[in-house]
Amino acid sequence: MFPNERVSKYFAMCEELLDFQGVAWWLIDLEDNPGLFYCNTTMCETFSLDPKLTAHSVAKTCPIAGDYNQNIAIRSTQLAQQIFNEYHQLRHGEIAEYNNRFPYYDQSKDETVYFSSRAKALVRDDNGNAVLLMGIIEPETVSSELFALAKTDGLTGLYNRREFDAQLELLIGLGGRNHHAVSMIMCDIDYFKSYNDSLGHYAGDDCLKHVSDGIKRVCSRSVNHVFRYGGEEFAILIMDDQINVGDLAESIRHEIHALNLHHPKSPSGSVTVSVGYASFAPELGMTGQRLIEKADMALYAAKQRGRNQVCSHDQVLTCVTSTLGISA
């Protein structure tokens, strides 16, 4: 099926290692025939190649070396020339690999799709010339979908904890530079363990979705940094002096109560959340951990005060200082 052992071996290896959804890859054995390439089915589907053929013509159908390829040149002849040059530099051992981005014009759909493309020599001869080239081509839409998935919590569709950590540090850095306050609201579903225990884990999952939708609805009016912070905990990050964080926290508490989701083990009879919030003006070099601790203390106080409550970190401080008999 393949012209030699080398192609068979590397083809099998690529099949095993590179067959991710949406990822196209190709091989060219320059010693055997620089005019032919071998590729996976994704590459055939993406570039309208005949999947029944083992080898395809570089000159006629390949988007690898842009000079041949009208589908790239139609959008940018300069880029096509650059891709062509890099391809030849790679062949002659002048560069170790190339990494580019090209527009591919699909005439049948009259649409241009952008791809990222990387290639390197898997085998070289004693003079450093490439013998076997391998490349990976990936549509940018696939990358951006995967990128979005990596930031999202699968159950609720909210941003996940990893994204929370990234955004928090970003906002703290921005706040420090621009002298803006940064605020964080933390919400936790009340008596959620007994909700799960009495209605089951699937009902628990549904409840998490309803609550997260409710929080999203309230927050979409003013901010959109809503995260699933942990199991039944949600966080909202805000960097805008115009927003009254206390009002937003109260709107969230009210919205969830108003959903009127039956909770057989809650004293109120329905699902509620406790909410804590804190704000601070970060100074340069500060980390987000301090803000998390403050919001967490406020949430803890809201739980202690009977749940289905909103509490700010300032209220916690006032409470502590008056208990200790000192002025805040």
Ligand SMILES: Nc1nc2c(ncn2[C@@H]2O[C@H](COP(=O)(O)OP(=O)(O)OP(=O)(O)O)[C@@H](O)[C@H]2O)c(=O)[nH]1
């Ligand atoms: N169904 C479901 N349950 C979850 C998920 N993540 C965490 N939990 C549950 O959430 C519950 C949290 O319980 P606790 O931390 O004891 O808190 P609680 O019962 O809400 O009590 P308070 O917060 O003090 O009102 C645990 O039983 C977890 O198993 C999830 O993704 N789905």
